[in-house]
Amino acid sequence: MTFAELAQAAKEAAVELAGLNRGRKDAALLAMADALYAARSDVVAANGRDIAAGRDNGLSEALIDRLTLTQARFDGMVDGLRALAALPDPVGDVVRGWTLANGVRVRQVRVPLGVVGIVYESRPNVTADAAGICLKAGNAALLRGSSSALESNRAIVAALRRGLAVADLPEAAVQLVEGGREATGELMRARGLVDVLIPRGGAGLIKAVVEGSTVPVIETGSGNCHLYVDAAADWRMALDILVNAKTQRVSVCNAVETLLVHADIADQFLPAAIARLTDLGVTIHGTPRVGEYSAKVVPAGEREFEEEYLSMDLAADIVDSIDAAIAHIRRYSTGHSETIVTQDRAAADRFTAEVDAAAVLVNASSRFVDGGEFGFGAEIGISTQKLHARGPMGLPEMTSFKYVVEGEGQVRE
Amino acid sequence: MTFAELAQAAKEAAVELAGLNRGRKDAALLAMADALYAARSDVVAANGRDIAAGRDNGLSEALIDRLTLTQARFDGMVDGLRALAALPDPVGDVVRGWTLANGVRVRQVRVPLGVVGIVYESRPNVTADAAGICLKAGNAALLRGSSSALESNRAIVAALRRGLAVADLPEAAVQLVEGGREATGELMRARGLVDVLIPRGGAGLIKAVVEGSTVPVIETGSGNCHLYVDAAADWRMALDILVNAKTQRVSVCNAVETLLVHADIADQFLPAAIARLTDLGVTIHGTPRVGEYSAKVVPAGEREFEEEYLSMDLAADIVDSIDAAIAHIRRYSTGHSETIVTQDRAAADRFTAEVDAAAVLVNASSRFVDGGEFGFGAEIGISTQKLHARGPMGLPEMTSFKYVVEGEGQVRE
Numbered sequence: 001m002t003f004a005e006l007a008q009a010a011k012e013a014a015v016e017l018a019g020l021n022r023g024r025k026d027a028a029l030l031a032m033a034d035a036l037y038a039a040r041s042d043v044v045a046a047n048g049r050d051i052a053a054g055r056d057n058g059l060s061e062a063l064i065d066r067l068t069l070t071q072a073r074f075d076g077m078v079d080g081l082r083a084l085a086a087l088p089d090p091v092g093d094v095v096r097g098w099t100l101a102n103g104v105r106v107r108q109v110r111v112p113l114g115v116v117g118i119v120y121e122s123r124p125n126v127t128a129d130a131a132g133i134c135l136k137a138g139n140a141a142l143l144r145g146s147s148s149a150l151e152s153n154r155a156i157v158a159a160l161r162r163g164l165a166v167a168d169l170p171e172a173a174v175q176l177v178e179g180g181r182e183a184t185g186e187l188m189r190a191r192g193l194v195d196v197l198i199p200r201g202g203a204g205l206i207k208a209v210v211e212g213s214t215v216p217v218i219e220t221g222s223g224n225c226h227l228y229v230d231a232a233a234d235w236r237m238a239l240d241i242l243v244n245a246k247t248q249r250v251s252v253c254n255a256v257e258t259l260l261v262h263a264d265i266a267d268q269f270l271p272a273a274i275a276r277l278t279d280l281g282v283t284i285h286g287t288p289r290v291g292e293y294s295a296k297v298v299p300a301g302e303r304e305f306e307e308e309y310l311s312m313d314l315a316a317d318i319v320d321s322i323d324a325a326i327a328h329i330r331r332y333s334t335g336h337s338e339t340i341v342t343q344d345r346a347a348a349d350r351f352t353a354e355v356d357a358a359a360v361l362v363n364a365s366s367r368f369v370d371g372g373e374f375g376f377g378a379e380i381g382i383s384t385q386k387l388h389a390r391g392p393m394g395l396p397e398m399t400s401f402k403y404v405v406e407g408e409g410q411v412r413e
Numbered sequence: 414m415t416f417a418e419l420a421q422a423a424k425e426a427a428v429e430l431a432g433l434n435r436g437r438k439d440a441a442l443l444a445m446a447d448a449l450y451a452a453r454s455d456v457v458a459a460n461g462r463d464i465a466a467g468r469d470n471g472l473s474e475a476l477i478d479r480l481t482l483t484q485a486r487f488d489g490m491v492d493g494l495r496a497l498a499a500l501p502d503p504v505g506d507v508v509r510g511w512t513l514a515n516g517v518r519v520r521q522v523r524v525p526l527g528v529v530g531i532v533y534e535s536r537p538n539v540t541a542d543a544a545g546i547c548l549k550a551g552n553a554a555l556l557r558g559s560s561s562a563l564e565s566n567r568a569i570v571a572a573l574r575r576g577l578a579v580a581d582l583p584e585a586a587v588q589l590v591e592g593g594r595e596a597t598g599e600l601m602r603a604r605g606l607v608d609v610l611i612p613r614g615g616a617g618l619i620k621a622v623v624e625g626s627t628v629p630v631i632e633t634g635s636g637n638c639h640l641y642v643d644a645a646a647d648w649r650m651a652l653d654i655l656v657n658a659k660t661q662r663v664s665v666c667n668a669v670e671t672l673l674v675h676a677d678i679a680d681q682f683l684p685a686a687i688a689r690l691t692d693l694g695v696t697i698h699g700t701p702r703v704g705e706y707s708a709k710v711v712p713a714g715e716r717e718f719e720e721e722y723l724s725m726d727l728a729a730d731i732v733d734s735i736d737a738a739i740a741h742i743r744r745y746s747t748g749h750s751e752t753i754v755t756q757d758r759a760a761a762d763r764f765t766a767e768v769d770a771a772a773v774l775v776n777a778s779s780r781f782v783d784g785g786e787f788g789f790g791a792e793i794g795i796s797t798q799k800l801h802a803r804g805p806m807g808l809p810e811m812t813s814f815k816y817v818v819e820g821e822g823q824v825r826e
Contacts, residue, residue: 015743019766098788104777106787113799114769191623195799210604214624216800237822244824330428352817353432356527364517364820373825374519374816375511386526386608386813387629388801400799404765407777409650411657412786 003179003186007142007193009172010115014140016170018112022089024167025136032135032163033081036128039159040074046155047124054148067122067149077128077156080378084136087377090396091138104407110399112138114195117177117187118380119144119209121201124152130200131160131174133380137398142194144177144187188213195400200381203308218389220381223253223336224308225366228325228351230342231264237363238341239273244365245339247280251310253382254337254369258305259316260325266293266318277314286316305332322347326354333357335384337366358384358391416592416599420555420606422585423528427553429583431525435502437580438549445548445576446494449541452572453487459568460537467561480535480562490541490569493791497549500790503809504551517820523812525551527608530590530600531793532557532622534614537565543613544573544587546793550811555607557590557600601626608813613794616721631802633794636666636749637721638779641738641764643755644677650776651754652686657778658752660693664723666795667750667782671718672697672729673738679706679731690727699729718745735760739767746770748797750779771797771804 001009017025036043047069054064090110097107116139118130127143134141145153153176161171177183188197191214198218199209210217227245229238245256261269270293274284278296285300286293297316304315305328319325329338339361340351348362359369369392371379376394383389389397414422430438449456460482467477503523510520529552531543540556547554558566566589574584590596601610604627611631612622623630640658642651658669674682683706687697691709698713699706710729717728718741732738742751752774753764761775772782782804784792789807796802802810 015767015769018769100781100786100788104781108804111769211627216629216798218800234822240822240824248825348819354428356428356431356524357815359816359818361818362820363822364818365824367825368513368517368818368820368823369816373513375513385629387631390813391521391816400803402770403772403782403804405772405774405777405781406761407775407781409647409653409776410781411653411778412661412780 003177003183003190004193006175006177007115007190010140010142010175011193013170013172014112014114017135017138017140017173018091018114020138020169024169025089025138026085028135028164028167028169029081029085029132031166032132032160033078035163035166036081036156036159037078039155039162043074043152043155043159044069046151049151050124050149057148059148063122063148067124067152069124069152073125077125080129081132084132084378087136087395089136090399093396095401102410104405104410107404108401109404110396110401113398113400115140115142115193116398117142117144117190117194117197117215119184119187119197119199119201119205120146121205122146122148124149124156126200127153127156128160130380131157133378133395133398135173136378137395139398140173142175142177142187144184150178185212188215191215198381218381218383218393219385220383220393221253222308222334222384223255223382224258224306224332224334225254225256225337225339226258226260226329226333227256227339227341227366228260228319228322228329229262229265229269230322230340230344230347231262232344232347233262233265233269233341234343235265235269235272238269239276241339241341241363241365242273243276243280245367246277246282246314247312248365248367250312254366255310256339256366257307257309257315258332259314260319260328261316262322262325263318263320280312282312282314284314284316287318289318290316308334322350326351329355336382337361337369339364339366358382416590416596416603417606419588419590420528420603423553423555423588424606426583426585427525427527430548430551430553430586431504431527433551433582437582438502438551439498441548441577441580441582442494442498442545444579445545445573446491448576448579449494449569449572450491452568452575456487456565456568456572457482459564462564463537463562470561472561476535476561480537480565482537482565486538490538493542494545497545497791500549500808502549503812506809508814515823517818517823520817521814522817523809523814526811526813528553528555528606529811530555530557530603530607530610530628532597532600532610532612532614532618533559534618535559535561537562537569539613540566540569541573543793544570546791546808546811548586549791550808552811553586555588555590555600557597563591598625601628604628611794631794631796631806632798633796633806634666635721635747635797636668636795637671637719637745637747638667638669638750638752639671639673639742639746640669640752640754640779641673641732641735641742642675642678642682643735643753643757643760644675645757645760646678646682646754647756648678648682648685651682652689654752654754654776654778655686656689656693658780659690659695659727660725661778661780663725666721667779668723669752669779670720670722670728671745672727673732673741674729675735675738676731676733693725695725695727697727697729700731702731703729721747735763739764742768749795750774750782752777752779771795
């Protein structure tokens with residue numbers, strides 16, 4: 001099938017999906033979960049072939065790790081589909097409604113987006129997660145995974161489509177976009193066939209999709225997140241939050257990458273923070289002012305403050321005011337999650353008002369900025385852009401709406 | 414000033430605007446209205462120079478008409494700014510909020526988008542309207558008007574900026590982007606400096622902006638709108654709605670461009686409709702089946718059904734079922750406003766569910782699909798895309814939001 005045929009089939013499937021009630025969609029999600037579980041030996045075997053090929057091609061251990069479908073990750077895919085069936089259906093929600101002076105009734109009703117393209121990297125579990133979220137919100141999914149995970153993705157998609165067939169839904173609702181780089185190009189330029197593209201992956205992938213697409217894009221996942229310890233912070237609280245936000249899981253976009261400490265609290269806070277973090281294996285990349293507190297601090301320049309480490313590394317600086325902290329964040333932030341620790345109400349209010357990010361936090365770990373933690377039940381990613389969705393994206397963010405306008409023959413004067 | 418300097422100044426102004434309360438913004442809008450009114454002789458003189466140059470350059474009468482600031486249009490700009498001051502401020506609205514199991518409090522709060530670029534054609538009144546709407550929603554505006562309206566736009570922007578200065582707000586909150594085509598290109602690629610681009614104008618302009626931009630775009634205004642007269646329609650009601658939706662104002666995107674009539678009601682409806690429309694000066698471009706009803710019908714092919722006439726022209730066909738009507742609309746619709754006239758509840762429900770458009774109407778004129786008619790008070794355009802905003806865009810659609818997350822030291826397990 002050419003890409004155009006595949007996209008056309010997705011568009012036709014999307015028309016059918018848009019009209020389904022929740023019961024039909026939930027039955028399909030459960031059938032997809034069952035079919036995926038039944039295909040576990042096929043999927044694991046396919047994944048083994050991808051891993052072997054990856055090793056032959058010299059993939060890094062980090063990439064091999066992402067590619068690997070462990071038992072827990074496989075179970076996570078199946079459980080994720082079942083969990084989606086238990087979530088409320090956003091489609092059909094009346095967002096608001098009112099009556100015009102002439103009696104015309106207006107309702108704003110949630111509808112699916114239509115055809116959603118997901119461009120992602122080596123994690124094959126994204127295949128089932130994304131397909132499930134798209135289906136629950138009534139969207140057809142065009143899945144563009146990594147060539148390194150092709151065998152795994154094919155096996156997963158084949159299983160999901162068997163589930164769709166069991167539930168009497170069109171198999172074109174979930175399709176894998178295969179082929180070389182030109183296939184990604186076709187997906188990015190399929191305006192009129194594809195309603196939105198969501199890239200999930202590293203900064204390079206996201207930049208390529210944003211710059212190459214004529215289809216509207218929702219940017220996700222780039223998180224150069226800061227933690228600012230204010231002069232009026234409870235420094236022990238600040239330390240607990242810092243350790244959690246930096247080390248609880250380092251490879252995620254809501255982990256803290258830069259620490260900014262107010263000069264007035266640096267003598268209390270920094271020695272304890274440096275000791276605790278270095279004990280945990282964190283390398284601190286500090287400016288000379290930070291370096292004065294410990295020989296363990298390695299020097300940091302411009303680049304260290306720009307970087308989203310996603311590793312046991314932390315950039316650090318001392319600032320002389322909350323203004324300097326906000327200015328630093330404004331310069332380096334990717335607009336994901338920014339944190340202040342303070343007991344000063346005015347400082348907290350200024351920070352939350354003036355820092356421009358999807359989430360601003362006061363006295364809490366940025367690791368809470370997550371669809372699961374927020375209670376959304378499912379998450380397709382964390383948007384760092386300002387249009388349509390910002391922050392964790394759950395099922396309602398995977399919908400659009402239409403206005404339904406009803407009268408009894410009214411015309412405009 | 415280079416474009417980069419101008420955009421940087423807009424970004425800095427946007428930071429200041431984001432923190433303003435409603436009182437400050439309303440005072441600025443009133444000062445802008447006063448300054449524009451005080452500058453009326455300058456603006457009218459500048460507009461006269463644009464019109465004279467336009468005539469020298471051979472602009473069509475339609476373009477000269479759009480370019481002309483009549484007394485009513487000038488007053489409309491001033492009144493529009495004052496009306497904005499009376500509207501509620503969307504910024505700061507708490508969209509929703511909840512508390513996590515561990516006591517962390519989450520609020521989703523409306524914030525401005527930041528820097529908004531508006532790319533528009535010859536109507537100089539858009540300059541004041543767009544600047545006002547942007548300011549009320551806390552956004553800085555980069556206005557890219559037509560070169561044919563340059564003198565008018567310069568005079569309007571100069572006046573608006575005097576108003577901003579009176580209100581002690583940064584003049585960089587409203588800026589005109591001058592220069593040749595390359596300036597539009599810089600605006601379209603100013604990712605990171607400009608948060609959203611809104612093109613307002615014809616299909617060619619919108620296509621150029623959509624395809625050339627790396628900045629997120631909100632598409633507006635393309636309306637190939639259909640009216641379907643169902644077998645179960647009250648045909649007199651259908652005729653009133655058709656006449657209103659076609660002829661009340663022809664140059665607007667919510668005017669009807671194609672009529673589809675169910676075969677079972679064609680004998681009753683079409684002779685009356687053709688007589689009434691041709692009396693009003695409408696040319697009916699019909700298929701042979703429609704042509705059988707009157708010699709006044711001129712032949713229509715594929716192209717007539719694709720066209721957004723914006724004139725006293727109407728394409729027409731007879732369909733044998735609601736399915737055929739929906740299929741026709743699915744093929745040719747630009748997703749703006751689609752109407753069914755029927756007394757049959759099931760037909761109305763099918764149409765509203767299956768037709769994919771910003772607005773679907775039952776027994777009412779599509780001319781109601783408008784920010785003013787909807788009661789929004791102000792409108793920047795009518796979005797025909799599915800992301801962020803769909804249908805008439807008022808002040809809330811000119812905002813984004815952020816999550817404010819507050820705790821007392823909670824960390825993630």
